[in-house]
Amino acid sequence: MKVAYQTDVGSVRENNEDYVGVFHNKSGIFFVMVADGIGGHLGGDVASEMAVSHMGFRFEGANFSEPSDAIKWITKEVEMENKQIIEKSNQYEDLSGMGTTMVCAIFFEEKFIVANIGDSRGYLLRHKELYQLTEDHSVVNELIKRGELTVEDAKNYPQKNMITRSLGISSDADADIAVNDSESGDLLLLCTDGLTNMVSDDEIKAVLKNSETVEEKGAELIRLANKAGGLDNITILLVSNDRGIGK
Incomplete structure (x- = not known):
């Protein structure tokens, strides 16, 4: 496996509230995570860094080596980190209301797990085809699923950035978790909506397919x-x- 990551403040905002990390556990399994902070100014920075650094640190101390154990670990970790972010936001007035999205993956020899909360996404390029592995937890996606909004209209919808699930905003923080088969040549992309709101899936696919x-x-x-x-x-x-691809 080869891993590369990059984060950029963008062209408009002064602060970068995204956070990213790569970690290995005692069994040689590795874990990657991307988070997009919510709450503005300091709060978003704190929540995204907490989620990635805390979960990454605890992963490095774990010794599981089976996907079934990883699912249990993610479920427990999301619940724990959600509580910690809420507790921190309640302690400090300037952190009130902070939260974060997250998308993460854990890799085994023949399987990989992807989990997400919010609208940070996971994509898979396989055999030159691009698949979105995650579903956005957002107001816009709910409207699209109900047939009340088209994908095209969603691009300019006023509430396109409103999410329905996150870490740190409510006592319930359920992650979607899926186990996928690995194939030689797979290329996995984890990203925040700063990419997907600006760059179409077709453009992403074209970049990922290049040499x-x-x-x-x-x-x-x-x-x-x-x-x-x-x-x-x-x-x-x-x-x-x-x-294969991307080596």
């Missing part, structure tokens, strides 16, 4: 998001198999 390194692909995605306006912080993390 550049994973570092170069990541830099190009950041460049495209900024070229389109860079209205939000942009974070991308790419994981490729060591044979």
